[in-house]
Amino acid sequence: MRYGEIKKCDIANGEGVRVSLFVSGCTHHCKGCFNEATWDFDYGKEFTQETEEEILKALEPEYVNGLSVLGGEPFEPQNQRVLVPFLKKVKERYPGKTIWCYTGYLFDRELCKKSRARCEVTDEMLALLDVLVDGRFVEEKKNIMLLFRGSSNQRLIDVKKSLEQGSVAEWNPTIKRGID
Template sequence: MHYGEIKNCDIANGEGVRVTLFVSGCTNHCEHCFQPQTWDFDYGQPFTSETEQQLLDLLAPSYIQGLTLLGGEPFEPENQRVLVPFVRRVRETYPQKTVWAFSGFTLEELRTEGSHPRCEATDELLSMLDVLVDGRFVEALKDISLRFRGSSNQRLIDMKKTLASGEIVLLPDLDRKPGQA
């Protein structure tokens, strides 16, 4: 797996101050994607054990709330296979921190046997997430007032509650504007 960028102290891609990993490779090719260079699976640098350690070190400060995975596409099968052991290390080292992932695939696609993104690593990766932001970016549904997503079809899914209940549970109140009740 390759990655295009690591951001430290990111506040745009999940709640709180986060460390963000932009993986490379995406077959969705959403029109008006904000990072089309990350569609190339060889874009950026190789994800190595040194990269893993760098990310773990960046996650150490108490003011860092967690890790966010995006891209590119974290749920391309070849990316999932690399991310699962890494996210497992993050969870073991920092059980109090949250893990978010952004995917152009919907949760339904990720769970459907035979679909492109589903592989032997999918269920474990999903089980380690706190939040999944799912769905392709759709220009016609673009809404800059939404937090943590670009178009209104995308969902902020509470993965712990979703896995516990068996039904999709969305995060509450993230789009409330200041001053709204």
């Protein structure tokens, strides 16, 4: 797997301060995508053991709430196979930090059922996530006022609750934002 960027102090892609990994490779090719360069599976740098350690170290400070994985497309099968062992390390080392993932695939229709995204590690990857932002970016539904998503068709999903109840459960923020 390759990646385009690592942001070590990101406040746009999930709750609180996060470390964000932008993986390479995406077959969705959404019109108006903010990260078109990462569509190419060969874009960026090789994701290595050193890359893993760099991210794990960046997650260390107490003020960092967790890891966000974006793309490109993290749920392309070849990306899942690399991400699952890494996400396990993140959970083992930092059990109190959350893992967010952004995907163009739909949780209930494509990730939990037979689709081109599903592979032998999809269920394991889903089980490692706390929040999933799902759905392709739709330029005609773009709304910059939305919390942690780009278009109104995208959903913020509480993955653990959704897997437990067998249906989509909306994620609710835990950090008070001072907006009433």
